[in-house]
Amino acid sequence: MTEQEIYEKLTEIARDIFDEDDLVLTPETTADDVEEWDSMNHINLVVTVESVFGVKFKGAEIEELKNIGDLVEAIKHHLEGR
Amino acid sequence: MINRLWWLPAPQDFRGSLNAAKQAERPAEALRALANTDLDLGQILALDRAIQRLTPEQGAALPTLKLAMLGSSTLDHLLPGLRVSAMRHGFLVDVYVPDYGQYLREVLDPASGLHQFQPDVLLLAMDATHLVGSDLAAEPEAALDKIVSRLTGIWNTARDAWGAQVIQQAVLPSFPALMGSNEYRLAGSPNDLVAQLNARLRAAAAEHQTDILAVDTQAGWDGLLAWHDPALWHRAKQDVSPAAAHHYGELVLRLISARQGRSGKCLVLDLDNTLWGGVIGDDGLSGIVLGQGSTQGEAFVAFQKYARNLSERGIILAVCSKNDEANALEPFERHPDMVLNRGHIASFVANWQDKATNLRRIADELNIGLDSLVFVDDNPFERNIIRRELPMVRVPELPEDPALYAHCVAQSGYFESVAITGEDRARTSLYQVRRASEAARAEATDLDGYLKSLNMVMEWQYFDAIGQQRITQLVNKTNQFNLTTRRYTDAEIGAVIADPAKIGLQVRLRDDYGDHGIIAILIGDLQPEGTLAIETWLMSCRVLGRGVEQACFQVMADEARAAGATAISGRYIPTAKNGMVKDHYPKLGFALAQEAADGTADWLIDLGSVPEQPLFMQIVKGG
Numbered sequence: 088m089t090e091q092e093i094y095e096k097l098t099e100i101a102r103d104i105f106d107e108d109d110l111v112l113t114p115e116t117t118a119d120d121v122e123e124w125d126s127m128n129h130i131n132l133v134v135t136v137e138s139v140f141g142v143k144f145k146g147a148e149i150e151e152l153k154n155i156g157d158l159v160e161a162i163k164h165h166l167e168g169r
Numbered sequence: 170m171i172n173r174l175w176w177l178p179a180p181q182d183f184r185g186s187l188n189a190a191k192q193a194e195r196p197a198e199a200l201r202a203l204a205n206t207d208l209d210l211g212q213i214l215a216l217d218r219a220i221q222r223l224t225p226e227q228g229a230a231l232p233t234l235k236l237a238m239l240g241s242s243t244l245d246h247l248l249p250g251l252r253v254s255a256m257r258h259g260f261l262v263d264v265y266v267p268d269y270g271q272y273l274r275e276v277l278d279p280a281s282g283l284h285q286f287q288p289d290v291l292l293l294a295m296d297a298t299h300l301v302g303s304d305l306a307a308e309p310e311a312a313l314d315k316i317v318s319r320l321t322g323i324w325n326t327a328r329d330a331w332g333a334q335v336i337q338q339a340v341l342p343s344f345p346a347l348m349g350s351n352e353y354r355l356a357g358s359p360n361d362l363v364a365q366l367n368a369r370l371r372a373a374a375a376e377h378q379t380d381i382l383a384v385d386t387q388a389g390w391d392g393l394l395a396w397h398d399p400a401l402w403h404r405a406k407q408d409v410s411p412a413a414a415h416h417y418g419e420l421v422l423r424l425i426s427a428r429q430g431r432s433g434k435c436l437v438l439d440l441d442n443t444l445w446g447g448v449i450g451d452d453g454l455s456g457i458v459l460g461q462g463s464t465q466g467e468a469f470v471a472f473q474k475y476a477r478n479l480s481e482r483g484i485i486l487a488v489c490s491k492n493d494e495a496n497a498l499e500p501f502e503r504h505p506d507m508v509l510n511r512g513h514i515a516s517f518v519a520n521w522q523d524k525a526t527n528l529r530r531i532a533d534e535l536n537i538g539l540d541s542l543v544f545v546d547d548n549p550f551e552r553n554i555i556r557r558e559l560p561m562v563r564v565p566e567l568p569e570d571p572a573l574y575a576h577c578v579a580q581s582g583y584f585e586s587v588a589i590t591g592e593d594r595a596r597t598s599l600y601q602v603r604r605a606s607e608a609a610r611a612e613a614t615d616l617d618g619y620l621k622s623l624n625m626v627m628e629w630q631y632f633d634a635i636g637q638q639r640i641t642q643l644v645n646k647t648n649q650f651n652l653t654t655r656r657y658t659d660a661e662i663g664a665v666i667a668d669p670a671k672i673g674l675q676v677r678l679r680d681d682y683g684d685h686g687i688i689a690i691l692i693g694d695l696q697p698e699g700t701l702a703i704e705t706w707l708m709s710c711r712v713l714g715r716g717v718e719q720a721c722f723q724v725m726a727d728e729a730r731a732a733g734a735t736a737i738s739g740r741y742i743p744t745a746k747n748g749m750v751k752d753h754y755p756k757l758g759f760a761l762a763q764e765a766a767d768g769t770a771d772w773l774i775d776l777g778s779v780p781e782q783p784l785f786m787q788i789v790k791g792g
Contacts, residue, residue, distance in 0.1 A: 127246055
């Protein structure tokens with residue numbers, strides 16, 4: 088899966104979870120930029136990513152995700168590891 | 170781990186459908202249709218918000234249910250799945266969740282928010298750590314007694330104070346074993362205590378009319394990690410993982426629906442490739458796959474046994490099949506491996522009408538609502554037309570492998586029951602006695618609209634060497650939709666290809682469900698006086714009722730004109746199997762030319778007077 092395809096899928100997920108129809112994600116996007124991105128929705132985002140991409144993150148990895156760029160890197164890392 | 174509602178169809182363009190639903194004239198209905206699909210967590214959250222934003226007027230069509238949820242750890246993440254599941258079951262829910270850990274005070278204090286809320290349903294959702302602790306118990310028996318007595322006390326309060334339905338969630342077995350398979354020999358093991366507690370809760374629930382939410386059993390099917398994520402337990406005290414929120418809500422709502430008498434009452438079964446492998450009308454009694462000796466045959470027997478067992482516990486069975494009735498009945502009467510016999514089936518409908526019309530007839534005959542029907546059919550075309558025409562009928566998305574049919578029906582929960590009465594067991598015979606004999610209402614099904622939505626493409630080409638083998642196979646095995654049942658050797662098909670006076674057409678069909686392969690064969694023979702005689706016309710019954718006959722005729726008429734013909738003749742030769750095409754030619758506008766004593770009929774149409782027929786597909790020439 089290319090990075091662009093990951094961003095496209097991720098954008099769709101984020102629009103569902105954060106209730107913003109025209110949300111645009113960049114590598115620098117963080118929880119501070121998105122109104123509905125609270126701690127519960129952070130978990131929801133991770134869990135949805137896991138099921139849609141078919142990957143599983145470690146607990147520590149989830150803690151270390153600082154922005155969308157980190158999340159995309161983590162997805163790429165797990166997809167390559169398969 | 171992935172935890173999906175796999176018996177529901179996948180949503181088509183979720184965001185587009187959601188936005189359309191919000192703008193719809195009756196948004197609650199549109200949102201309910203969307204809730205009836207297999208959604209991921211993000212989609213659940215989006216749909217849940219749309220449900221919560223319904224105005225009171227928009228939601229007025231649905232009953233509102235007051236649900237209180239008491240627990241010992243985080244529960245908020247389960248609410249979207251609960252609300253979406255409620256919508257799927259035709260409810261709106263008003264949820265009350267006090268701070269976790271406060272549940273005993275809420276129950277005991279008559280001035281608490283819970284007492285003011287007066288729930289219709291009380292759901293108790295406690296985690297293993299809270300109930301049995303994560304240490305080895307010193308006095309396990311006493312500990313279990315204490316837990317069960319505390320919980321039954323809460324159940325009694327809820328019933329006495331509010332008359333509420335009480336649902337006790339079984340404890341998720343989230344503790345690792347210390348010994349292994351014989352864990353029960355280690356007194357006080359947390360893992361074993363959970364197993365014992367779940368057994369004791371079931372016994373107590375039976376006495377107190379409390380309903381058990383069997384997440385422990387479900388975790389056995391899906392895998393514990395599909396329900397409980399240890400990392401999320403540590404991070405956020407979520408005992409049930411958000412990945413399971415939708416499934417959790419669905420299991421809860423089934424129990425609520427069952428208590429309100431809204432569960433399915435009747436299992437409506439297709440026949441070919443649903444109760445046996447193959448097509449009875451074409452393959453015959455000895456050709457269908459059923460019984461010992463093959464994986465598939467065993468799988469169909471197992472599914473029939475499952476249906477029979479459902480019937481014995483009070484579910485009505487019905488048959489809805491596109492078949493000649495005599496063919497459809499034959500296995501029930503004569504096949505040695507049939508588990509179901511005619512006596513199990515309260516309403517038996519086998520004909521060539523569309524299935525929406527037939528389901529209405531079955532509901533009428535049995536005098537039950539369409540919303541009591543669960544329709545099981547291997548054919549996605551039939552499933553989707555029912556979903557579209559009769560959205561109140563429950564239609565599980567049957568997997569392709571018959572080995573999974575029974576599991577699919579079981580996992581769908583459409584027949585969830587909370588009690589068995591003697592009357593349930595007698596119900597099937599009751600319904601057979603009560604069967605109404607009135608003729609079925611001929612309500613119009615919007616077949617045209619459905620057919621247009623399928624994006625059908627019919628591709629035809631002349632016979633060729635590549636298709637020759639498949640053509641030979643089809644002309645020699647098709648019995649039902651076959652006007653003359655004329656058989657050809659491979660060499661004879663080769664001769665048709667070579668003969669300039671013969672027009673052999675092979676026709677394929679594809680649509681949104683995929684490519685159906687060659688579904689029709691026509692052979693025309695140009696007579697010297699200018700009539701094209703159709704000596705063979707056969708079709709696959711699977712694509713019947715879609716207007717393929719009309720489209721094939723249009724192609725053949727164009728080809729006849731191009732060859733200089735002025736008329737087309739067609740012959741029907743009756744056999745034991747092909748009664749369904751007796752009126753094939755008159756339906757296309759042909760007039761009777763002559764009829765013999767044995768029923769053989771010759772039909773004729775002048776190419777100048779071919780009636781215009783609406784077509785719901787694109788016709789393309791291939792090859």
